[in-house]
Amino acid sequence: MAITVRFFASLRERMGCEQVVLDSQDIGTVAAAWERVAGDEALPANLLMAVNMEYAKADSVVRDGDEVAFFPPVTGGGHAC
Amino acid sequence: MLVEVRGGSFDPWRELADFQRRMTGEKRGKYGATSIFVGTMRDFNQGNDVRTMLLEHYPQMTEKHLHKIAIEAVARWDLRDVLIIHRVGKIAPDETIVLVAAWAAHRAAAFEAARYLIDELKLRAPFWKKECLPQGERWVSSE
Numbered sequence: 001m002a003i004t005v006r007f008f009a010s011l012r013e014r015m016g017c018e019q020v021v022l023d024s025q026d027i028g029t030v031a032a033a034w035e036r037v038a039g040d041e042a043l044p045a046n047l048l049m050a051v052n053m054e055y056a057k058a059d060s061v062v063r064d065g066d067e068v069a070f071f072p073p074v075t076g077g078g079h080a081c
Numbered sequence: 082m083l084v085e086v087r088g089g090s091f092d093p094w095r096e097l098a099d100f101q102r103r104m105t106g107e108k109r110g111k112y113g114a115t116s117i118f119v120g121t122m123r124d125f126n127q128g129n130d131v132r133t134m135l136l137e138h139y140p141q142m143t144e145k146h147l148h149k150i151a152i153e154a155v156a157r158w159d160l161r162d163v164l165i166i167h168r169v170g171k172i173a174p175d176e177t178i179v180l181v182a183a184w185a186a187h188r189a190a191a192f193e194a195a196r197y198l199i200d201e202l203k204l205r206a207p208f209w210k211k212e213c214l215p216q217g218e219r220w221v222s223s224e
Contacts, residue, residue, distance in 0.1 A: 004157075
């Protein structure tokens with residue numbers, strides 16, 4: 001009965017850990033998972049979200065066993081080109 | 082089709098030559114155009130010297146989305162083959178960050194597909210860059 005929440009890049013540093021495992025009870029959406037890990041801090045507007053490695057939205061459904069991830073905008077490819 | 086996330090440095094020109102050499106008989110003689118994008122690390126960014134860079138990614142999600150992008154390109158254009166290699170880990174100036182290539186019968190498809198591959202990669206593949214400057218570290222922002 002668990003949901004794994006992962007953080008990447010600057011958010012990982014700010015949260016001080018790579019992942020948190022939550023009891024899935026009462027976590028029905030991505031926003032609810034965020035609330036559980038971040039407390040009163042509102043979901044940053046530019047933060048990206050994924051459920052089971054697919055891009056998701058704050059109101060996307062989260063089920064037991066899912067992997068939720070939060071991360072800043074991606075910056076792959078050439079050097080800031 | 083080859084999509085790969087690479088932990089060590091690579092020579093894009095050798096990768097291209099090797100990949101093309103490995104193409105099977107049915108593809109040989111069938112492409113007339115190859116379009117390539119190579120992204121290389123600079124030693125400067127936004128007015129600062131950059132010593133090294135750390136490329137972080139979301140393992141498995143990265144590969145999943147690079148594959149999706151490659152498959153989309155193949156569905157959209159008449160391509161003979163597609164190659165994407167992206168570096169992760171600690172990287173130094175002059176090293177290759179990314180290589181994308183598209184092989185097609187004609188140049189329009191090859192150019193457009195290669196552009197699509199790199200543009201979509203930048204938008205959707207979960208990679209993040211952290212620069213190491215003489216003054217300290219900073220995350221590269223997407224703006």
